[in-house]
Amino acid sequence: MNVLTTIAEIRDAVLAAKNNRQTIGLVPTMGYLHEGHLTLASNARKENDVVIMSIFVNPTQFGPNEDFESYPRDLARDTELAASAGVDYIFAPSVEEIYPQDGGIYIRAGRQAQILCGASRPGHFDGVLQIVAKLFNLVQPDSAYFGQKDAQQVAIIQTLVRDYNFPVELRIIPVVREEDGLAKSSRNVYLSADERCQAPAIQQALQLAKRELIESRNVEKALTLATKIIEDNTDGKIDYFSILSYPDLKEVDEHSGQIVLAAAVYIGKTRLIDNLIFSLKGEVAHV
Ligand code: PAF
Numbered sequence: 001m002n003v004l005t006t007i008a009e010i011r012d013a014v015l016a017a018k019n020n021r022q023t024i025g026l027v028p029t030m031g032y033l034h035e036g037h038l039t040l041a042s043n044a045r046k047e048n049d050v051v052i053m054s055i056f057v058n059p060t061q062f063g064p065n066e067d068f069e070s071y072p073r074d075l076a077r078d079t080e081l082a083a084s085a086g087v088d089y090i091f092a093p094s095v096e097e098i099y100p101q102d103g104g105i106y107i108r109a110g111r112q113a114q115i116l117c118g119a120s121r122p123g124h125f126d127g128v129l130q131i132v133a134k135l136f137n138l139v140q141p142d143s144a145y146f147g148q149k150d151a152q153q154v155a156i157i158q159t160l161v162r163d164y165n166f167p168v169e170l171r172i173i174p175v176v177r178e179e180d181g182l183a184k185s186s187r188n189v190y191l192s193a194d195e196r197c198q199a200p201a202i203q204q205a206l207q208l209a210k211r212e213l214i215e216s217r218n219v220e221k222a223l224t225l226a227t228k229i230i231e232d233n234t235d236g237k238i239d240y241f242s243i244l245s246y247p248d249l250k251e252v253d254e255h256s257g258q259i260v261l262a263a264a265v266y267i268g269k270t271r272l273i274d275n276l277i278f279s280l281k282g283e284v285a286h287v
Pocket of ligand 1: 028029030056058061128131132150153
């Protein structure tokens, strides 16, 4: 496996693959890999000739008071893990390599980015779209792999691909969880032992709300129940708990097909997100 750090190197690797008529799968990450990322990589491995994983902690998607500086990084460990998942190339550029000092063109996310994580992280999804669009242009992947854990990110990237005509197939991979239900996340390392014990309550609250919603179709009741689970079982602070149609992220009504039940909760200082996507008939939905 090769670690590439420059735009010239990634372009050469992509050109070689295209000349050999090889398909390319892209796994965009910010590194500090966990099983969720490795599941994306192994899906990409099964479905493509060449697998490229980007590892780039993207400054433009972090707010001024967020954890850009302290975000966990370990390229040596990531390289070993990515190799074991069958990745062919890691693309790990510097910030200077990716963003021109005098750059002035931005992408602005639309309505889907004004709510949920976008409401408490203004500009976050603009930054995500900026880096994802750049990666799509540099890597020209046939398929790109994203985790359903970031359901709003997935919905917004689907809109990017549609609105900007990127010739890429998005492959959305279900959330990978710890045994107690906690969604795997690079930020789980921030949790103290006590906070780690509280964190699975998020998934329990989502499951309970889902059951309530399927049985009663009562959005308010489902949200009240979920809030109570978080309040009774954690010292956490709810950022949001929402029930919306998916992927358009609008209010649920009788015509809604897929539903996303999405939560963001601060456990201590760590903001954790999780979600369930399903149809009101109770089946897990196809994203
Ligand atoms: O989901 C992430 O890790 C990031 O938002 C992504 C898609 C790699 C863009 O930086």
